[in-house]
Amino acid sequence: MHTKAVTHTESTHVVVVGAGPVGLATALLLRARGAAVTVLEAAAEQAPRLGSRAIFLHRQSLATLAAADPVLGAELVGNGLVWGARCTSFAGREVHRRTYVPPPADRAPFSSLPQPVMERLLRAACRRAGADIRWDTPVIGVTSGPDGVLVRTPGAVHRAAYAVGCDGARSAVRRAVGVRLRGPRSPHAFLVLDVADDPALPLPRERAFHYLDPRMGGRNVLTVPFRGGLRVDVQCRPDDDPDALGGGAADWLPALLPDGHACSVTWSSHYRFQQVVADALTDAHGRVLLAGEAGHLFAPFGARGLNSGIADAAAAADALTNGDVAGFAAARHRAALLNRRAAGQALTHLTAPAPRHRAAQRLAAAAAPRSRRAGRWLDSAPYGPRDAGIPRSRY
Ligand SMILES: Cc1cc2nc3c(=O)[nH]c(=O)nc-3n(C[C@H](O)[C@H](O)[C@H](O)COP(=O)(O)OP(=O)(O)OC[C@H]3O[C@@H](n4cnc5c(N)ncnc54)[C@H](O)[C@@H]3O)c2cc1C
Known part of the structure; x- marks a missing residue:
């Protein structure tokens, strides 16, 4: 009926x-x-x-x-x-740190x-x-x-x-x-993982950007603390299978965290930018x-x-x-x-599509120990300009 x-x-x-x-x-x-x-x-x-x-x-x-x-x-x-700190490393070497x-x-x-x-x-x-x-x-x-x-x-x-x-x-x-x-829809994929705090081994409260991180086979890695855990963003290579990379986190994640950390992954996802x-x-x-x-x-x-x-x-x-x-x-x-x-400026910096982008990053990393300007540029460029140009608003 x-x-x-x-x-x-x-x-x-x-x-x-x-x-x-x-x-x-x-x-x-x-x-x-x-x-x-x-x-x-x-x-x-x-x-x-x-x-x-x-x-x-x-x-x-x-x-x-x-x-x-x-x-x-x-x-x-x-x-x-x-x-309380933001730091940047390049190919495994810390090149910039700011604490406040x-x-x-x-x-x-x-x-x-x-x-x-x-x-x-x-x-x-x-x-x-x-x-x-x-x-x-x-x-x-x-x-x-x-x-x-x-x-x-x-x-x-x-x-x-x-x-x-x-x-x-x-x-x-x-x-x-x-x-x-x-x-545009970018072809670049990012893998995102949430790692729970380990009460026995608190994580440093610092945001870190690792260019060409040797612990991740030369991929860019961003780690951002939040209340309750740490967010890990891995920039996939074009030939990466993000599911397989995420599925194998137990193999590579411990290297990104302090020795002995519980490495408990509470959420994982991947997405392509639009x-x-x-x-x-x-x-x-x-x-x-x-x-x-x-x-x-x-x-x-x-x-x-x-x-x-x-x-x-x-x-x-x-x-x-x-x-x-x-x-x-x-x-x-x-x-x-x-x-x-x-x-888009942040995305161009991260994906560094042209040789001149990669050369600028390498030169800045080499200069950063002597030049705060170079270090600050490497540190801030992954996020794009601070002010998008909108009157009386940052967004
Ligand atoms: C993996 C991932 C990582 C992200 N990382 C970041 C980040 O690092 N930084 C950042 O700024 N943003 C990030 N985002 C994006 C962020 O989550 C969004 O900006 C935010 O959720 C947008 O909020 P919203 O309210 O516009 O939309 P949503 O959060 O999508 O909310 C939409 C709501 O509408 C409801 N809805 C949908 N269709 C209907 C319908 N027909 N009728 C009634 N209700 C409906 C849905 O159920 C939902 O509750 C990320 C998103 C994802 C998926």
Whole structure:
């Protein structure tokens, strides 16, 4: 026997699609500006959110979120860490080191913590702010017009003044409004591993970039501490099988860690970079906005993915409270292009496609013991320019 699905209609001011970090930040910032918000999330509330992924929350993102909820701001710092040193080695020899005393928590320059922890804290902040989050509620269609939006989920239609698509790289909202991501997809693969802290043998709290690391057969390796563990990013060679390389971690990982470390791998993944930006960050009626990975994907070096998503969230919340959606579309599209260019510079440095790139790195490594400038360049270039060129914002 067939039963006919009942479709009911609900109204709210803004529907946010996706309860990833950008959707949660958007909901929180909208609530802080007094807007009524419903968040529709496809996954179940208890669905596992795996892996460290975006571990670096920049000062600007912390300030944006703390302005909406100071408790959240303090928790994001308290549950993260600030490393006290950054160092660079080249072909097995340390060529640059900078140590600094981490500032007090209220002036943390960043916080390094796993993305699932950020999301847990953001969910709690959204609950405090009164955002209505619906789990197990996939969005299956969006229609916009001059007066508002209809967002369809199984069994219901949500009527809203605006919708913000924060539904990630495969965004259904983006597809529904006919917007496409454009840009190059890099063939370079990176292997990512999370290694758990070993209480018996704490890891040094330093971020390290190893050019041409002999312990990894001459591959580039980045290690970044976060609260609870260490993130290891290995730049694969074109002929590497990333699955096989990751599967064999027990053979090479101990060489990267202090002698006797437990080397417990809690998550492993690999991915290829995309450097893509949506044609437009709103629909034709200015009623549907795209934020975070629904609107752009960048190579991760320089941490522009999540941090620019939080800048999008703040701009979207401002636009929906002051009515300047066109301003959002123009400013954040320009920001996405600048972020992509900055991430592209990091990518070019890392992959060093031309002999002149490799020669510049070799010469800088040779000069670094006498030239702080050369050492600083080798140390900072893997992350791209510090400022992408966006007025009053780093992202
Ligand atoms: C292996 C890996 C490593 C990474 N490393 C880094 C890093 O080092 N630095 C960095 O900055 N970033 C990194 N990232 C990217 C970072 O994880 C993203 O920037 C961040 O998750 C983007 O957040 P978002 O909220 O835009 O999208 P997502 O986190 O993808 O969230 C989208 C949400 O929307 C939901 N959703 C999807 N479709 C629908 C639908 N139809 N209806 C309702 N809900 C829907 C999803 O279930 C999800 O909860 C990494 C990602 C991966 C996979």
